[in-house]
Amino acid sequence: MADLQVFHFDDDHPSFEAFGHENGFRHWLATDLMQMLGYASMGPIKKAINRALAACANLGVPINENFRETKSESADDDWCLSRFACYLTVMNGDPRNPKIAQAQAYFITQAEAFRQYVQQAEGVERVLVRGEISEREKALSGTASQHGVVNYAYFQNAGYRGMYNMDFTQLVRRKGVPSGRSILDFMGKTELAANLFRITQTEEKIRNEDIRGQRPLERAHEAVGREVRDTMRRIGGTLPENLPLSEDIKKVRSGLKRAGKEFAKLDGPKKKNI
Secondary structure, three states: OOOOOOOEOOOOOOEOHHHOEEOOOEEEEHHHHHHHOOOOOOHHHHHHHHHHHHHHHHHOOOHHHOEEEEOOOOOOOEEEEOHHHHHHHHHOOOOOOHHHHHHHHHHHOOOHHHHHHOOOOHHHHHHHHHHHHHHHHHHHHHHHHHOOOOOHHHHHHHHHHHHHOOOHHHHHHHHOOOOOOOHHHHOOHHHHHHHHHHHHHHHHHHHHHOOOOHHHHHHHHHHHHHHHHHHHHHHOOOOHHHOOOOOOHHHHHHHHHHHHHHHHHHOOOOOOOO
């Protein structure tokens, strides 16, 4: 494990560990994290915290053990963050910021589960986007049903056919997805984000154009999928069916949860009151 005192954000500020507070459980203030990462305002930190909260919800990790709203000397609207919450917040920051990239590398060295499963921020982002897809698919299913879809499998296949230029069964076979598993669980961040866009834009198109009936809805879904495909080809140059599979997201989730437990051990048992 890394020496917890060696990581300094810059020559003028103490180490991450020196910012820690002991008051019921070891925690760090969001306002201090803002300072450590070189932000001039709380806006970027709050945005990252919101995404970190969503990651906790997707993982089934108790939020109140890691994130607690509070007030501090420097802000009436602050957060007490556990070490794991700090990790999730940092991983949802912009890695183009050198201090965030340095902080991400620091946290990854602290838990064996991170080294094994989550070598970079993409693991956290995959969990987030995969969770968003599940929610948006439910919304799309409801909208499609209201507008006349009676066979959702055909409707769903139309979207994949437009985006991947092949039917869903052909896609699963081409990608080599394990039997009985969702292909979404093996997609990387880029492919997941593209499918999320396909799903949300299909729902928007159905609502905005008031499309009704099984076949017209299938055609609409296929058309949106084709637009996403063309955009990926134009911007990234790689067609979605050629994107490689990623680590099983179940292992990523498991690694994150195990790492959270390891982080908790570093800072001692938590108590109910801060």
